[in-house]
Every structure is written in C-alpha cells, then in structure tokens.
Amino acid sequence: MRTAAIIVAAGRGTRAGGPLPKQWREVAGRPVARRTLEAFAHLDQVVLVVHPDDQALATEAARGLDVILAAGAADRAGSVRAGLDALAGAPPDRVLIHDVARPCVSRGLIDSIIAALDDAPGAAPALAVTDALWRGAEGRVTGTQDRDGLFRAQTPQAFLYPAIVQAHAAHPGGAADDVEVARAAGLEVAIVPGEERNLKITTPADFARAAALLESSRMDIRLGNGFDVHRFGPGDHVVLCGVKIPHSRGLQGHSDADVGMHALTDALYGAMAEGDIGRHFPPSDPQWKGAASEIFLRHAVDLARDKGFTVSNLDLTLVCERPKIGPHAPDMISEIARITELCEDRVSIKATTSERLGFAGREEGIAAIATATLVKP
DSSP: OOEEEEEEEOOOOGGGOSSSOGGGSEETTEEHHHHHHHHTTTSSEEEEEEOGGGHHHHHHHTTTSOOEEEEOOSSHHHHHHHHHHHTTTSOOSEEEEEETTOTTOOHHHHHHHHHHTTTSSEEEEEEEOOSOEEEEETTEEEEEEOOTTOEEEOSOEEEEHHHHHHHHHHOOSOOSSHHHHHHHTTOOEEEEEOOTTOOOOOSHHHHHHHHHHHHHHTOEEEEEEEEEEEEEESOSEEEETTEEEEOSSEEOOSSSOOHHHHHHHHHHHHHTTOOOHHHHSOTTSGGGTTOOTHHHHHHHHHHHHHTTOEEEEEEEEEEOSSSOOGGGHHHHHHHHHHHHTOOGGGEEEEEEOOTTOHHHHTTSEEEEEEEEEEEEO
16 A cells, blocks of 8 residues: 655745745754655655745755655645645545644654554544643633543544545545644544654744754664684684683684674774775785784774763673683783773673583584674764
C-alpha cells in the first residue's frame, strides 16, 4: 500500500514572532519546514502546501527531497483540500495530514499511526489530559471541568485517502482539524498514544524547546564488533592488551600478535565503518613487522575523535585455556584505559574457555571478541 503525507504550511504563524512565518525560521540549524519534511521523507509521496508568497522559501527548504509543492488556501481546510488534490493524479492508499510546526514528530509515532489504519479508516495521536481543568473569565476561575475522556490532539492525522477526500468534499468548513471533518462524515478515528516531544511551535519560547528535543534525538551512537585469532608458536611469553604474560609459547603474527588489542582496534574501526587494521596498517608493509599494537589502537581512537566521536566503552573477551587471564585482567584494563584515555570503569576485559573444543580448546591459539561503543552528540 502506498502512503503519502500532506504537510500544511500555508499559515502566517504570527504568534511565534520573528521576521518570517515560523515554518521558515530555523530550529536547531535548519528551517522548521525542512525538519518536518525530513521526518516524512521515507513515505511514498510528500506534499508541502504553502502560501503563494512563500514559493521561494519552500523550494529552498525542500531542496534535495522528493516533495510536491501545492498552493494553499485562506484557511487550513482549504489548504488540506489543495494537498489532497495534488495527490489525485496518482492517489495513495493512505494519507497523513500534519502541521508543519510539529518538527519533532518521531518515526515511531508515524509508523504507529499508519499501522492503526489497518483497523479503522482514520487514526490520530493524542495525549490524555492529566492536569486539572478550570473554566475562567476576566482573569478569575469560574469553575472546574472534568478531565475524564479528554485528550490533547496532535498530528499527523491519518486516513484512508478516498474516505478523507469524500469527507472534505462534504464538509461545510470551519473544522478545527481533519479528525472533526472525518467524524462529521461518519468515519471512525482510532486514538493512537501521542508523544510529549511532538510539540507544536506556537510561541517564541517553543523554538528553544523544539531545538533541545531535536538536538537530543540527533545523538549518533555507533556499535562495532571485532574478532581476531592468533596461533601459538615458539616463544616464552604472550602480549595481551599490552601486558607481557609468561607462557610456554608465544603468539605468532606480523606485529606483536596482541590478539586482544587487535580485536578492540577492529571494533573501533567497525563502529566507524572504517574497515579493519589491514586497511590502515597493511601486513605487506614491512614497517609494521613486530610493531606494538598500541600504535593501531591509538590510531583508531584518534580517528574516532577526529570524526567527532567519544569512545563510550570497550568490552573484550579472550577465549583460551591458557594462560590464565584473571590474574592479569586488572593490568590489562589499566593499559587499555591509558592508551584510549578512558576511565577504567569503561573498559571490560574478561576470559572464557571453549570447554576444550576447537583450536582454542586444543591450545593451538587464542581468539578475542570485542565490542566498542562510540557516541557523537
């Protein structure tokens, strides 16, 4: 089924102040309309209904997005009808109608509303009223109002396309929103739990609230995994996470064969989609023969920071029968924390055996599995 969105943006928004209608003012570095359009960009069609005087502003806000521009009317209902008409040439199965001044709407809420149309011809988000309600006049409380069964309406309000087209065609006008239009036509509208973050920018103070919500939702969290194996060979020690541990054999590899540090390094590269150690330090390059793996780990950490990420935590599991890791784990944690400049409580190093199964169980080598978390505000 095809789903479209109509973004109603033809109003003047005078209560929000400023030199431009609120939909063209910036919030968190981008025009409000752009933020709202991006929230619906995954749908099959998007129509932006604008005031005739705002065509240039609308074209700029929609740059790079697949958006149909439609000229709005003198009132909201007329603008919605203009949006519905713009879709008539290739009518969708479902249509969402949304206020441009709600740029913080989440993908989850949009998907929930669309899903609700499987059971009803209309669906809309709302929040139950939880505060006490008063009636008042001339600055004085004149009475109270029972809040049971009362909801704060939000958008997007979603409908089966043919049904809402007919409902608007039959309505005399003056409706508060599209739910009122739909109900006047006898359409059932399902209530979907709304979101407090889905605020409508109305006053100047709302810009700061919306910016804070958008900035918090833009946090980039990356998770990467690393896996490495080194076989045993001649030697009298192994190097694991930068710690020299006496052992009857050594680990073989082009560098110092620090299997734990290699796995951690690859986990960091993986979180950044930067390949693996071999991409950055090719084994065919003789300068890395016998190199300390600290070089590799430090490079991965520096690259993450250059990209604006903070290393949140590192988790490593070593798989081997011997040597015993537990007695050396605190020193390993300290060394990894030093190299990465992390607090020790953000570095986890532990070990397990393979119950004598496989190459690790036969004590032919050591395997390491690592996970790294990167965060960009």
